[in-house]
Amino acid sequence: MVLLEFSMTPLDKGVSVSEYVSRSLKIIDESGVDYRLNAMGTVLEGEWDEVMGVVTQCYDKMSADCKRITCSVKIDYREGPKGRLESKIASIEEKLGKSVKK
């Protein structure tokens, strides 16, 4: 199962890009893929083709009206079951012996 975090940003739209980010989030939210938004990106969980398919949809939408885009993707594949959006954080809190800011 794959955790994939990505952020996708137009370079030709000035300092405020939340309009474009929110269009991506609409695609993510409607995809049915489980996800969590944070201040630096969105983390998706699913099979490779599933999560990459969502990133591709966001790219298709953004590249339709942006001349330059920067995108970073980080993937953590681990053999085994789903649920790591929550379990990775829980595992760290357990080892730390306290809850942390999420």
Next chain:
Amino acid sequence: MVLLEFSMTPLDKGVSVSEYVSRSLKIIDESGVDYRLNAMGTVLEGEWDEVMGVVTQCYDKMSADCKRITCSVKIDYREGPKGRLESKIASIEEKLGKSVKK
């Protein structure tokens, strides 16, 4: 003000690395720098030297007993006030017209 997300992982400790990640999180949590943990990394907010100082402390600790480490860092600098750990997400939700999974 800088948002900095990073993850730091030993390559020589096998598939389960949460013990090492929790040691980094202890450093982060005790640093006084504002942060949020997600399933793929930790987002810090502060001045450049402040957040980079925390990453350096985590590196010093991990490199003391790991032979190989991979680390990825993503930085978003924006002129202006603090508070973007929350306000970036709020801005996207506002444009989207609904709240999302965080």
Next chain:
Amino acid sequence: MVLLEFSMTPLDKGVSVSEYVSRSLKIIDESGVDYRLNAMGTVLEGEWDEVMGVVTQCYDKMSADCKRITCSVKIDYREGPKGRLESKIASIEEKLGKSVKK
């Protein structure tokens, strides 16, 4: 046209991972997609589906016998012609007024 840099590393094979990296490079080299290898990753140039297809092939190969994989991908899309594997560097050297280490 898209420039895509990626690196893909098993976490369960110890400190020496060049065997696995070389298997990815074989896939890249035989794909017909233009590329450049550097010390931290490989930069591909092509259309989105083309370069993502190569990354997916590398993932399929590596996940077949690795239990945990970390992968980072950075994408620079720019409207316009191919050739940026060379032209981006040339443009920087021109502005700098000297050639640099490549």
Next chain:
Amino acid sequence: MVLLEFSMTPLDKGVSVSEYVSRSLKIIDESGVDYRLNAMGTVLEGEWDEVMGVVTQCYDKMSADCKRITCSVKIDYREGPKGRLESKIASIEEKLGKSVKK
């Protein structure tokens, strides 16, 4: 010894950012730290403080006249000697049994 690849890009200067990238490269080139430029970033080799010091200098320069900056950094620490700017590529070519595009 650390390999550090980074790219630093203003978000408020439009699609052509090579002027800003070349200013960073000037700092890198004059730092005395060994490096290689590729189409997606610059790879530095040195001790942690040394390479991070160069990234900080580039940030100080760019943040002086850019309102928003995105920066990605990838680090590969490995216990042992210097020289991996060349040796990592050589090791892959050796395993592959052929030279590749660099």
